[in-house]
Amino acid sequence: MLKKNTTKKTTVIEDKGRITSQRALHIAADLSWNYGEDVVVYDVREKTPYVSYYIVASASNDRRLRALVATGKEALFNNYKEVDHTEGRNDSNWILVDAHDIVLQIFTKEERKRVDFDSLYADVPHKLVKAEEEPVYKKRKKPESVGGEY
Numbered sequence: 001m002l003k004k005n006t007t008k009k010t011t012v013i014e015d016k017g018r019i020t021s022q023r024a025l026h027i028a029a030d031l032s033w034n035y036g037e038d039v040v041v042y043d044v045r046e047k048t049p050y051v052s053y054y055i056v057a058s059a060s061n062d063r064r065l066r067a068l069v070a071t072g073k074e075a076l077f078n079n080y081k082e083v084d085h086t087e088g089r090n091d092s093n094w095i096l097v098d099a100h101d102i103v104l105q106i107f108t109k110e111e112r113k114r115v116d117f118d119s120l121y122a123d124v125p126h127k128l129v130k131a132e133e134e135p136v137y138k139k140r141k142k143p144e145s146v147g148g149e150y
Contacts (some may be wrong), residue, residue, distance in 0.1 A: 020044055021129045024053040024102055025078045030075035031057045033131035036068050037109070052101040057115055058109045061094070065108055069095050072104045123141065124144040 019025060024041050032039040036057035045052050055072075059065035073083055076113060081099040088095035093111035098106040112118075 001064075004045075004105045016021055018125060021053055021102075023081065024055060025127075025129065026079050027072065027075040027081075027102065028055050028106070028127075028129040029131040030078075031055065031104075031106075032129050033071055034068065034071040035060070035064060035067050036071075036106075038112070039129045041129055044121060047121070047124060048069075050063060050101075054103050054121065056105045056106050056107070056112075058112050060109060062108065065093070065095065066090070068106050069097060069104075070105065072097050076102065076104075077106050100129055 014138040019041050020063075023044075023099050028041045037060065039055065039057045042056065043052070044054055046048055057072075059068050068087070073086075075099070076083055076099045081102055084098045084100055086097050093108040094115065095104075095106050097106070107115065107117070119121065
């Protein structure tokens with residue numbers, strides 16, 4: 001169980017329900033493996049018709065936030081998901097990466113506490129993902145070219 005202290009209240013993140021999407025778990029594990037903190041997958045299929053999973057992660061600083069966005073986009077690509085668009089400027093503390101049915105929400109720690117995103121979806125199935133604990137996690141190599149040299 002992970003406890004998050006905020007000035008207003010304490011948000012507790014604990015596993016609830018079952019996350020069945022191996023793609024979402026792979027992407028979340030990639031974020032966790034690359035120093036994403038408090039990575040949580042939320043199954044929001046019952047809440048919204050447009051998105052199936054939110055993957056939420058925290059970064060310890062602005063530089064790591066940008067690195068996690070790049071990692072998230074690569075993980076989406078490796079899991080056959082096309083990125084539709086990205087919202088948030090280079091100087092923002094919250095960046096959203098939209099891949100249609102999977103949406104990444106990457107925050108700095110301070111911004112995640114301020115927005116308190118986790119309390120909005122506390123009632124849906126969710127899982128705190130730590131790469132070293134995930135049996136589904138495996139580093140993937142990029143496919144080698146087929147057919148020789150160009």
